[in-house]
Amino acid sequence: MGKLLCNFAVGEKGRIASVSGEGRVRRRLFDMGVTPGADVILVKKAPLGDPLEVTIRGYQLTLRKAEAECVETEAAK
Amino acid sequence: MRTFALAGNPNSGKTTLFNALTGSTAHVGNWPGITVDKREGVYKGGKEHVEIVDLPGIYSLSPYTPEEVIARNFILDEHPDGIINIVDATNLERNLYLTTQLLEMDVPVIIALNMMDSVEKSGDKIDAKVLEQRIGVPVVPISALKETGIKELMERAVSMPPMRNGRTVLAEALSAPIAEAEKYFAEKEVSSPVFHAVKLLEGDELETSSREAKNLLSGVQARYGEDLEATIADERYKYISANFSTAKQKAAKPVLSKSDKADRVLTHKIWSIPIFIVILFFVFHLTFSENLFYLNGFTESQAWMPTMEDLGYGETLGGSEIYSNFGIALAACFYDGAVFSPGVILTNLLNLVLNYITYGIGLGIEAAGAAEWASSLINDGIIGGITAVLGFLPQILTLFLFFSILEDTGYMARVAFILDRIFRRFGLSGRAFMPMIMGFGCSLPAMINTRTLADEKERTATIRVIPFFSCGAKLPILTAIAGGICGVFGFDNVDVITYSMYLLGIITAIVSVIIMRATTMRGETPPFIMELPAYHVPGFRNLMLHLWDKTKHFVKKAFTIIFASTVLIWFLQSFTWNWTFIGADSMQTSILASVGQLIQPLFTPLGFGSQAGEYGWVFAVAAITGLIAKENVIATFSVLAAMFVANFEGTEEGVEEAIVMIQNTTVTWPALIAFIMFNMTTIPCFAACATAKAELPKGKFKWTVLFWIVTSYLVGSICYTVLSWWWTLFIWLAVAAVFAALVILKNKGKIKLPALRRKKRA
Numbered sequence: 001m002g003k004l005l006c007n008f009a010v011g012e013k014g015r016i017a018s019v020s021g022e023g024r025v026r027r028r029l030f031d032m033g034v035t036p037g038a039d040v041i042l043v044k045k046a047p048l049g050d051p052l053e054v055t056i057r058g059y060q061l062t063l064r065k066a067e068a069e070c071v072e073t074e075a076a077k
Numbered sequence: 078m079r080t081f082a083l084a085g086n087p088n089s090g091k092t093t094l095f096n097a098l099t100g101s102t103a104h105v106g107n108w109p110g111i112t113v114d115k116r117e118g119v120y121k122g123g124k125e126h127v128e129i130v131d132l133p134g135i136y137s138l139s140p141y142t143p144e145e146v147i148a149r150n151f152i153l154d155e156h157p158d159g160i161i162n163i164v165d166a167t168n169l170e171r172n173l174y175l176t177t178q179l180l181e182m183d184v185p186v187i188i189a190l191n192m193m194d195s196v197e198k199s200g201d202k203i204d205a206k207v208l209e210q211r212i213g214v215p216v217v218p219i220s221a222l223k224e225t226g227i228k229e230l231m232e233r234a235v236s237m238p239p240m241r242n243g244r245t246v247l248a249e250a251l252s253a254p255i256a257e258a259e260k261y262f263a264e265k266e267v268s269s270p271v272f273h274a275v276k277l278l279e280g281d282e283l284e285t286s287s288r289e290a291k292n293l294l295s296g297v298q299a300r301y302g303e304d305l306e307a308t309i310a311d312e313r314y315k316y317i318s319a320n321f322s323t324a325k326q327k328a329a330k331p332v333l334s335k336s337d338k339a340d341r342v343l344t345h346k347i348w349s350i351p352i353f354i355v356i357l358f359f360v361f362h363l364t365f366s367e368n369l370f371y372l373n374g375f376t377e378s379q380a381w382m383p384t385m386e387d388l389g390y391g392e393t394l395g396g397s398e399i400y401s402n403f404g405i406a407l408a409a410c411f412y413d414g415a416v417f418s419p420g421v422i423l424t425n426l427l428n429l430v431l432n433y434i435t436y437g438i439g440l441g442i443e444a445a446g447a448a449e450w451a452s453s454l455i456n457d458g459i460i461g462g463i464t465a466v467l468g469f470l471p472q473i474l475t476l477f478l479f480f481s482i483l484e485d486t487g488y489m490a491r492v493a494f495i496l497d498r499i500f501r502r503f504g505l506s507g508r509a510f511m512p513m514i515m516g517f518g519c520s521l522p523a524m525i526n527t528r529t530l531a532d533e534k535e536r537t538a539t540i541r542v543i544p545f546f547s548c549g550a551k552l553p554i555l556t557a558i559a560g561g562i563c564g565v566f567g568f569d570n571v572d573v574i575t576y577s578m579y580l581l582g583i584i585t586a587i588v589s590v591i592i593m594r595a596t597t598m599r600g601e602t603p604p605f606i607m608e609l610p611a612y613h614v615p616g617f618r619n620l621m622l623h624l625w626d627k628t629k630h631f632v633k634k635a636f637t638i639i640f641a642s643t644v645l646i647w648f649l650q651s652f653t654w655n656w657t658f659i660g661a662d663s664m665q666t667s668i669l670a671s672v673g674q675l676i677q678p679l680f681t682p683l684g685f686g687s688q689a690g691e692y693g694w695v696f697a698v699a700a701i702t703g704l705i706a707k708e709n710v711i712a713t714f715s716v717l718a719a720m721f722v723a724n725f726e727g728t729e730e731g732v733e734e735a736i737v738m739i740q741n742t743t744v745t746w747p748a749l750i751a752f753i754m755f756n757m758t759t760i761p762c763f764a765a766c767a768t769a770k771a772e773l774p775k776g777k778f779k780w781t782v783l784f785w786i787v788t789s790y791l792v793g794s795i796c797y798t799v800l801s802w803w804w805t806l807f808i809w810l811a812v813a814a815v816f817a818a819l820v821i822l823k824n825k826g827k828i829k830l831p832a833l834r835r836k837k838r839a
């Protein structure tokens with residue numbers, strides 16, 4: 001099993017393997033470009049540790065740890 | 078006239094393009110049923126005039142947000158003659174995701190490729206011609222900000238063939254199930270069968286409402302795989318990256334942009350919160366301060382700047398009915414004992430103009446020889462009411478301007494990012510913070526600003542508690558009564574009382590939100606999956622058009638609902654029961670006073686009811702007149718003080734008025750604290766009510782008014798009883814504990830509460 005996005009360290013890269021979650025959250029993630037195969041970098045965490053900021057498909061996206069838990073990645077090469 | 082719809086992602090420059098296309102012809106309305114701006118206008122730059130409808134900014138056409146549903150239904154049901162799809166070239170991949178969905182609809186589409194200049198600046202290249210060949214619809218590079226390429230865009234838009242059949246970009250793997258679903262929709266003769274087919278396969282709840290469609294979907298899923306939704310999203314992006322990475326040539330080495338550098342500081346682990354507090358301070362300082370940058374010292378003892386009176390101009394400013402020296406009056410708008418902030422200067426200038434108008438009308442009425450009641454109606458009722466409301470306008474707009482700038486630069490999204498963690502505890506997202514903090518300035522822009530909240534329940538809860546963040550107009554109530562308490566009861570910490578009252582307002586807001594989120598506004602904490610747009614300088618024209626919209630909106634309300642309610646209260650306070658006009662000076666015999674006497678006993682638990690003595694009704698009356706504008710609470714004291722003290726002359730701060738009221742009634746200091754809290758948390762002014770009504774979902778307004786009444790009554794009662802008899806605190810705590818236990822048990826499904834259920838349905 002790959003690493004979940006919520007467990008990434010700042011600066012860590014990965015490639016998304018699968019996205020789970022409840023319908024609305026999952027759909028929103030898809031619409032924002034969080035789909036299997038996309039490369040993702042954890043850019044930073046908010047001052048209080050949550051939410052997270054990631055770079056995906058060339059733009060900045062923020063999501064909470066709870067939502068990042070739905071995103072599983074393949075091991076980075 | 079043909080109609081084109083403008084569609085695109087948020088932050089793609091869609092509003093800028095809309096403004097560039099329509100200019101002064103634009104007007105703002107609401108989409109039916111929800112509070113999302115609907116902008117419409119006419120493009121007059123070509124041979125043919127074209128109507129432009131600005132669809133809400135969206136990332137997709139999924140059914141989960143009202144914005145997406147509106148955009149989708151508009152295209153499907155209103156059949157526009159074409160869609161102008163604005164695409165941010167700096168963010169091509171994600172922007173084209175929406176495009177691939179629009180292409181599935183039976184409607185001509187043209188792509189406006191925006192921000193090509195930024196792409197070139199960063200060293201990348203996008204070939205619009207290649208893009209056009211691949212997508213199969215016209216692609217025109219434009220710059221919405223610099224207004225280049227717009228003429229060509231519209232020329233090509235109007236020359237598009239009137240019909241285009243939707244087609245999908247999804248690959249072979251999905252063609253069989255799509256064809257199957259398409260056939261189903263084509264047989265039912267709905268338009269855009271391809272679009273409906275794909276949405277059905279995604280399990281879209283708007284498509285799967287019928288049994289037939291559901292059966293079709295489960296049949297397809299059984300044969301082609303359960304998770305078609307993921308496959309479809311995946312295929313869209315695969316198509317985009319396969320085709321358009323070629324159109325886009327990346328520069329050899331990505332450079333750290335200015336935006337990235339700014340972001341490093343503004344969302345810094347340690348510095349982000351202090352920086353945010355400083356920015357917030359300056360926004361409020363520039364809007365409300367009467368001592369700009371503390372040039373006149375930080376405390377009164379440090380003050381060194383002479384007032385206009387010190388300079389010998391006192392005569393020309395006060396006393397007489399109108400300024401005898403216009404120049405001095407004008408100068409006093411900018412400086413009087415201290416330099417004013419821009420917000421205050423604008424307010425003063427507007428009031429200067431309003432004073433001249435009022436004066437002119439007054440002369441006119443006198444010349445016409447109108448009856449006393451008629452001149453009072455015009456002067457006190459109509460003009461007084463309108464100026465009281467319009468007087469806020471400059472500061473509301475200044476505040477709005479600053480927050481719009483913060484929003485347009487992209488900083489607001491970062492604020493939400495920084496603060497989300499804190500707000501989630503209360504069942505809100507970081508986005509809710511801005512409207513709340515704006516409430517300290519004025520509830521109106523704050524309530525309008527809740528439009529940035531995606532979740533309806535979150536928005537309703539936020540609008541309801543905004544008035545608890547004590548606005549600028551409530552400050553006089555606080556200072557006057559706190560001053561009065563100190564004067565009569567021998568405390569000497571006005572600032573401590575004022576500060577505690579603010580704090581108590583915030584606590585009330587937090588507690589209310591928690592209760593609402595657990596009972597009537599129950600729901601999942603909305604997801605927080607949000608784009609952090611690149612920082613950029615906001616467009617001046619956009620800001621100004623935005624402000625102009627708000628001004629029109631506000632003035633229209635000032636002259637309708639607010640105006641009507643103001644005149645009603647004027648009538649109640651100026652007439653006796655036998656229809657005799659009494660004028661403002663003898664309010665004690667008015668209808669309003671007898672209403673005050675009637676409802677006085679209601680305030681007994683709050684300490685300013687029956688126990689306040691014969692004249693205790695003044696507090697009830699002041700609370701009612703405060704509905705016009707919260708300043709009126711103290712102004713009413715001023716008028717009523719004439720009952721007790723002959724030739725009463727009030728002070729600017731209203732402390733004298735408060736003292737007279739306290740001395741002539743039998744209120745205690747806990748009752749006065751309760752009175753302050755009651756006014757802070759009860760129904761806000763009519764202007765704020767009108768805004769709340771417009772911003773809340775249909776049918777929620779009356780419950781909101783009830784919520785305000787109940788909350789203020791409870792908060793007032795708690796303040797009075799606990800401050801009078803400390804041990805009552807334990808009773809309140811016990812009641813709260815029982816209430817909390819009941820709610821928790823109910824939410825866990827252990828017990829059923831009929832009363833709460835009913836409230837929920839409403």
